[in-house]
Amino acid sequence: MSQERIWQRFTFAERLSRFAVFLGFAVALSVSLRTVEIIPEFLLDAPTQIADLLKRMWPMDLAYYPEGIHHAMMETLHIASLGTLLCIILAVPVGILGANNIVRQPLLNWLSKLILVSSRSVNTLVWALLFVAVFGPGALAGTICIAFRSVGFVGKLFAEALEESDPGPIEALQASGAPWLSIFLKGYWPQVAPAFWGIFLFRWDINVRESAVIGLVGAGGIGMVLDTSLNLFFWDRVSVILLSIFTVVILAELLVTAIRKRII
């Protein structure tokens, strides 16, 4: 009579695979902790060093903003915006190639996926290095770096949005004999436009952050000023630069949030 049933949330296989994930991670972590080269003295010394750093950063050299930073900051914003616009031109075709409901060629889908993954897995700074080698130091390299880096992100999300679009209107257009471009502009585009602009704004926000550092390897913008100040140990200027980057990033985020609320 008293046959007890023990209720369990997960099956044995599920519990086993969960356990395997945790175990795998724990093993990887302990191996890493043992083999990574950390010098304990450096870790113990860190608080004093950080305190020293902060002491050198204060008081800030605010007078430096108008003469040295403002211009570079504007350049950074232009690099971010121009790079994001250029990225649209690159990302739309790649995104279309990657959407398997539009282009029914697995080979082309795969090619698009390869482009997108390469763009995303190479870091912004590495892209910046590449383009500085190609175009020479300056804003041109920075803009193209931002565009190439963003393609992976924008293209992937754009392809996903296209794949999720409702086939009804597209079938209607096809039945009426519309050419391909019309099908895209009047069938797909209205469905994905809000998502697309959302992605665009989100990426612009990220790009503002990223374009602030690509100057460290010579690709223009505020990073170049930061690099100079760091090399000359002008820590009071470094703190002003960091403060202005922080302010601009927060303002960009607020702006994007406000626009997103209105258009979506």
Add this chain to the structure above:
Amino acid sequence: MSNTPATRDYGRPFRANWLARSGWLIALLYTLYAANLLDISWERFIVGLDNGAKFLGEMVPPNFSRWKLLIENLIETIEIAIIASAFGVLFSLPVGLFAARNLMPGWITWPFRTFIALCRSFHPVIFAILFVKAVGFGPLAGILTLIFASIGFIGKLFAEAVEEISLKPVEALRATGAPFMSVIIYGVLPQVLNRFIGFSSYQLDANLRNSTMVGIVGAGGIGGTLFSAFQRFDYDFLAAILISIIALVMVSEYISAQVKKVFQ
């Protein structure tokens, strides 16, 4: 006229959207203006393309002869990513909880929210520079950098997830007089743990990607080797490094997709 069937006038089906068109026009004008301001010209672009062709030509047979160094660096990169993710996730759990506005009073949440915003708004490279100054060259600086980056990302998403939970179990627990920790463990965590694991596996991916970069400023991992290959114009070795980074990221994306399946 009267015997033709009455057709309702639906207007033109595809009306011109002048607002959108003027938006595109403004984008075009801005592009021209900003390109002019940043001194981006077609000639420079063409010259750059020549350079780029030469550059690619030198990269083309990727040189894997120094594979030992490559593997060593890749392992260090992976170790940095794993350690940083583990500690980043560990720290972002309390930070995220304290930043959730539905559980904590305002005077606790705002310092934590500011901290998260601070972690998020600076690019990891900037943190890396500061930590290299503070704790010296090597993987420790990279680990600390990525811990902060992880807190910024997971902390924010986790706080948002906690803010969306149902408060009924929490209320029920409080009504029974459960202490604070029990409320968190039995009322809050079960509702958000799955999402938290999702964010964490994403962050492991992101950390792996970023750890290929922090080396550029001296914070350990494959980035340092990449940067010196650049400076020595060792472009065929550079190509080998880039290929292995892309491969590493693809493998990690595959693994994290599998891990996500386990926890669904």
